[in-house]
Amino acid sequence: MLRPKPSRIESSQNGSNLVPQELTEQSSHQESTPTASIDIQMELNRLEEMILASFRIPLTRRTLVDEEKLLDQLDFIRMCLPTAFAEVADMLQQKEEILLQAEEYGQQIVEAAQAKRAQILDDNDILRQAEREAAELRRQVQQQCEAMLQDTLEEIDRKRRQCQQELEEMRQAAIAEAEAIEQGADEYADSVLESIEEQLHDMLQIVHNGRQQLQPNLPPPRNSQFPKNG
Known part of the structure; x- marks a missing residue:
């Protein structure tokens, strides 16, 4: 299920645009329902490039990722999955058509064998041999058709579950990293303000x-009621 579309914050407190124009254009492209052939691997690579191209915080191993942009890309990939599955279904349909042609070919062989049997009614050994060959060919064709169909269905299901698991893991990791970056930024801001407060307190002292020293009888400063934080 696609996540609900959050409200976009167009500008920060100083009025500057938070999202570059190229990111907005890419988001608009991703919001449209895919109609052409979609390369899931290419979209996953684009997601990886999006993370690698994000702003890296200096002197840390953390990267500042646009959570909304990242989730939009995940939503786009999730919307592309039905198209990818449809392409696989088309391939399966083509395989089934090939198998049907093989069955028709086998049926033609059986019919040819039956025609031959009609021509050599007096030769019972040849007749029985033709029937055995036709039955064996039919059995082999049927087994091959069933095996190919089962293998294809299992492969489609395996890839679907693997893709969904990878997308969920990437989404959880991206959300966790974004929360960690936000918490680190708050702690850094508090540390800077605390340092400024200490410096101002020392300067006032x-x-x-x-x-x-100039006026020994000078009363204590009015802000002395705000002691220096230990």
Whole structure:
């Protein structure tokens, strides 16, 4: 099931656009329902390139990924899966047609054998041999058809389950990484503000000490009620 489309935030607090134009154009391309042949491997490669091309935080092993863009790509791949499955179904249909042709060919051989039997009614040994060959050929063709059909269905089901599992793992990893990056940014901002607060406190203390040397009776500063955080 496709995730609900979230509301887009067009600009940040300073009014700058958060999403580049090329990302918006690609998102518009992905929102359209695919109608042409889709290469799932190519779309997965594009998803990988999207992650590798994202902004990497200096001095860390973390990358700042556009969560909405990443989820849009996953949704696009998920929408492409029915098309890919349809292509596999077409291939299966072609194989079934080939198998039907093989069965028709086998039937033609059987009919040829029956015609030959009609011509040599007096030769019972040849008649029995032709019947055995026709039955054996029919059995072999039927076994081959059933085996090819079963193998194809199993392969389609295996690829479908594998693709769904990989997409879910990539989605969970992307969400976890985005949450970790957001938490790290908050901690970094708090650390910077704490450092600035300490520096301002020290500067105010130095100014007050200087004034107190000039004016010994100078009362304590009004902001002394805000002690320095330990």
